[in-house]
Amino acid sequence: MKRHSLKYITITALIAGGLTSCTKKLDLLPTNDVTASQVYSTPEGYKQAFAKVYGAFALTGNKGPAGDDGTKDIQGIDEGTSDFFRLYWCAEELPTDEAVVGWGDVGLPDFHNMSWSSSNTFLTGLYYRCMYQITLANDFIRQSSDANLSSRGIKGTDADKVHQYVAEARFLRAYQYSILMDLFAAPPFVTENDPLGGPLPKQISRKDLFAYIESELKAIDAGLVDARGNEYGRADKAAAWALLARIYLNAEVYTGTAHYPDAVTYSKKVIDAGYSLVTDYTKLMRADNNLNKNEFILTINYDGLHTQSYGGATFMTHAPVGGSMPAADYGIAGGWAGLRTTKAFVNLFPGGASSADKRAQFYTDGQNIDINTISTFTDGYAISKFKDVKIDGGAPQSLDYADMDLPIFRLAEQYLIYAEATTRGGGGDAALALSYVNKLRARAYQSATTGQLTALTTDLLLDERGRELYWEGFRRTDLIRYKKFVEDTYLWPFKGGSKDGKGVESFRTVYPLPSADVTANPNLKQNTGY
Numbered sequence: 001m002k003r004h005s006l007k008y009i010t011i012t013a014l015i016a017g018g019l020t021s022c023t024k025k026l027d028l029l030p031t032n033d034v035t036a037s038q039v040y041s042t043p044e045g046y047k048q049a050f051a052k053v054y055g056a057f058a059l060t061g062n063k064g065p066a067g068d069d070g071t072k073d074i075q076g077i078d079e080g081t082s083d084f085f086r087l088y089w090c091a092e093e094l095p096t097d098e099a100v101v102g103w104g105d106v107g108l109p110d111f112h113n114m115s116w117s118s119s120n121t122f123l124t125g126l127y128y129r130c131m132y133q134i135t136l137a138n139d140f141i142r143q144s145s146d147a148n149l150s151s152r153g154i155k156g157t158d159a160d161k162v163h164q165y166v167a168e169a170r171f172l173r174a175y176q177y178s179i180l181m182d183l184f185a186a187p188p189f190v191t192e193n194d195p196l197g198g199p200l201p202k203q204i205s206r207k208d209l210f211a212y213i214e215s216e217l218k219a220i221d222a223g224l225v226d227a228r229g230n231e232y233g234r235a236d237k238a239a240a241w242a243l244l245a246r247i248y249l250n251a252e253v254y255t256g257t258a259h260y261p262d263a264v265t266y267s268k269k270v271i272d273a274g275y276s277l278v279t280d281y282t283k284l285m286r287a288d289n290n291l292n293k294n295e296f297i298l299t300i301n302y303d304g305l306h307t308q309s310y311g312g313a314t315f316m317t318h319a320p321v322g323g324s325m326p327a328a329d330y331g332i333a334g335g336w337a338g339l340r341t342t343k344a345f346v347n348l349f350p351g352g353a354s355s356a357d358k359r360a361q362f363y364t365d366g367q368n369i370d371i372n373t374i375s376t377f378t379d380g381y382a383i384s385k386f387k388d389v390k391i392d393g394g395a396p397q398s399l400d401y402a403d404m405d406l407p408i409f410r411l412a413e414q415y416l417i418y419a420e421a422t423t424r425g426g427g428g429d430a431a432l433a434l435s436y437v438n439k440l441r442a443r444a445y446q447s448a449t450t451g452q453l454t455a456l457t458t459d460l461l462l463d464e465r466g467r468e469l470y471w472e473g474f475r476r477t478d479l480i481r482y483k484k485f486v487e488d489t490y491l492w493p494f495k496g497g498s499k500d501g502k503g504v505e506s507f508r509t510v511y512p513l514p515s516a517d518v519t520a521n522p523n524l525k526q527n528t529g530y
Contacts, residue, residue, distance in 0.1 A: 040143045043158040049143070050165040053136045053172055054234070057084050057300045058307045065309045065401070073132055077125040081105075083311020084133065085300055085406055087126035089473050091183055091511065096475040096485075097344040097492035098466070101319075102337065102375045112374065113497035114486075114504045118512035118530045127184060127514050130176045134190065137173035141166055142192040167223030171235045171243075174216045175408070178247055181209045181254060182477055185510045185527055188517070200521045207255045210247065217244050227273035232293055233301040233405070241269045242297050242409040245417045250481055253509075260426030267417040268428070270297065271436070275411040281359050281443055284410075285316070285386045287331055287396040287403040297409035304388075304398030313402035316386040316471070322377040324366040331388030333399040340380030341470075343369050344492035344501075348466050353381060357444045357451065359467050361385040371493050383471060412440055412468050420461045430456070437461070440468055458482070480509050505529060 039045045060079045061072035072079040081087070093099040094111035101108060107123075110116040116123060142148075144166045149159050173191075180187040188201035189209065204212070217240045224230075227238035245266035251259035276294045278284060284292060290301070302313040321327055321335025346362060346369060349355035353362040353369075363382035371379040388402040389395065396403045415436035422428030438452050444467070445451035453460070462482050465474065479485035486508050491501030507529025518524045 036139075036143055040148070041152055043154055043161070046144065046154070046162050046165065049140055050169065053133070053140050053169050055307075056133045056136055057172075058302055058309070058312055060309045060311060074125060074128050076128075077121055080310035081122065082125050082129060083309050083315065084126075084129050085473070086311035086315045087122060087129055088179065089315070089471075090122055091126055092473045092476045093471060095508075096479060097342050097490075097495070098470050098475045099339055099341055100371065100374050100380055100494065101339050102377050104375065109374070112494050114495065114508055115497060116508075116511065118515040118518070118526065120512075123511050124514040124516065127180070127187070127517070130180050131188070134173050134176050137169045137176070138190060138192045138194070139196070140169045141173075144169075145192075163223060164225065167220040168235045170216055170220045171224065171240055174213045174220075174240075175243060177209060178213050178243060181206055181213065181247075182250070183511050184513055186525070187513070188521065188524060200523055203524050210251065210254045213247060214244065227270075228275070232290055233299050235298055238270050238273045238275075239298040239409060241266045241273075242414060245270065245414060246409075249417050249421055250477060253481055258424070260421040260424045262426075263417055263421035264426040264428040267414045267421065270409075270414045271411070271418065275414075277411060277439060277443055279443065282361060282385075283391045285404055285406075286391045287388045287394075288390045289405055291391060295411045296405070296407045297411065297414075299405040299407050301405050302402055304396055304401040304403045308398075308401040313386070313388065313404040313406055314400075316406065317388040317402045317404060320383050320386065323363075323382065325363055325382060325384075329387070329389070330384075331396045331399065331402075337377040340367070340371075340377065340382050342371060342380060342493045345466065345470065346381055348463050357441075357467065358446060359444045359470075372499075374494060385471060407472070413474075415440060416461065416465050416468065419456055420458065420465075423456050423458055423461060437464060440464070444468075485509060 039049050056073065059073075060082045061067040063071035065080060067079055069075045072082065074082045090108070090111060094101060094108075095114055100112050107116070107120040110120055111122075144162050149155070149162060154162065177187075185206040186203055186209070189204035189212075190201045194201065221237060221240060224240060225236040227236055227241075230236040245263050247254070248259040248263035248266060251257060251262075275297065278292045278295050283289070284295070289296075290299075300312060301307070317330055318332050318336045320339040321330050321332060322337025325335060327334050341362070346352045349357050349360040353360060353364050361384045363384045366378055367381050368379050369381055373379055386404065388404050418428055419433040419437050422430055422433040434453060434456055437456060441451045441453065442448055462478060462484075465478055476485060479490070484490035486504045486506050488503030491503075493499060493501060495501035496504040507527070510527050512527050512530035513524055518526050
């Protein structure tokens with residue numbers, strides 16, 4: 001549930017034209033006559049515009065969950081599917097062993113079949129969603145220059161607040177660029193120094209984008225609030241360290257050069273910042289999980305009354321519910337009967353769905369562990385991890401739109417980054433790495449002895465990441481890092497469109513740039529294979 005006071009306003013008109021390489025179909029069009037000089041004329045105006053930079057993570061437009069082309073953020077895609085987390089989740093989870101979806105929307109089955117093209121609607125929507133949020137951040141940063149603040153009479157403590165907002169906007173921009181780097185490798189690149197409506201953006205290489213993100217996160221460190229010192233749901237130093245640790249863990253994929261010592265360093269900075277695990281894993285994803293802020297480093301905040309959309313937490317609580325699953329147990333009026341998991345993922349848990357590991361949150365009543373037909377909801381176990389009921393069992397504010405927040409970073413991931421980077425030769429303390437993993441397993445087994453490990457291997461850590469972080473948007477990236485995503489060395493049901501699974505083309509470790517953008521912008525070169 002959203003727990004900070006920033007309010008959202010319409011500023012689409014201010015950033016219209018910012019995505020200058022978009023086709024007309026996906027252009028961001030003005031919806032009102034508000035100008036920058038009006039919005040940014042007061043300190044309160046800056047705060048409201050800043051709220052939109054954050055708000056675009058949870059909202060899909062200026063009207064509601066199903067607006068028209070005049071009110072939604074991204075044209076050319078159903079607003080209900082245009083939420084950032086929903087699109088990102090599909091790209092990260094559906095091509096893996098962790099998830100299948102039974103819906104037949106054009107382009108959606110392509111994920112698990114691993115047959116997507118450069119015209120895939122969902123990939124196009126995700127690409128433009130990321131670019132839209134970068135554009136919002138760019139405009140806010142541009143409007144917050146010292147010259148602009150001075151000309152508008154904003155000074156003293158008001159100017160200091162804006163400078164803090166700028167550091168956070170730069171973080172959010174770096175985060176979105178990290179998503180584009182991971183998924184699309186070499187996107188167009190724009191900053192506040194590129195004028196709105198100016199020349200078509202140049203393309204940036206994956207390696208250069210990595211260097212930019214790294215330098216930005218280090219440059220803003222002094223301007224961010226100390227770890228755990230900001231409002232819930234806003235970025236601080238720990239969020240920047242967490243993102244650095246994450247990209248360093250994957251650096252060899254992005255640049256060809258490993259950065260495991262850096263992953264050790266920055267994950268340890270987060271770990272030492274005073275966070276702690278919540279005691280019950282099954283209560284992580286609940287309607288009032290803002291109470292889990294000791295483990296959550298940064299979240300996307302949702303509120304069933306004020307951030308209504310069909311993405312984000314609403315998607316995560318409704319889409320996995322179907323068959324004989326009692327909707328009331330999940331804090332919803334009814335499920336969408338879409339998402340399940342594969343037998344390969346269930347088997348990561350010793351004992352499968354009956355595992356003593358409490359992270360094994362499967363619904364099996366009336367469900368078949370084997371998938372014969374993906375479109376049949378009862379084929380494949382359902383996942384019961386996400387429930388829009390309160391930690392004490394109380395009801396949410398709405399049965400149609402979720403209150404639950406979704407963590408972008410949480411402490412458990414940092415434990416696992418430290419452990420993997422250490423195991424891969426990053427120079428960390430092996431005994432300490434083992435203790436971090438065993439903390440997660442002690443919570444999972446609710447025991448200080450059962451389930452404890454005596455040594456770590458990289459393959460064990462991949463499985464542990466699956467058990468701890470499943471359905472949180474990590475699996476595709478993890479499998480690529482382990483060279484198990486496109487290869488035939490690890491198969492799962494319907495991988496590559498085959499019932500028993502099969503390897504696919506190596507170029508599918510990167511998604512294609514949208515064909516519409518490549519056509520519109522001659523500066524862009526399509527990724528290999530598409």
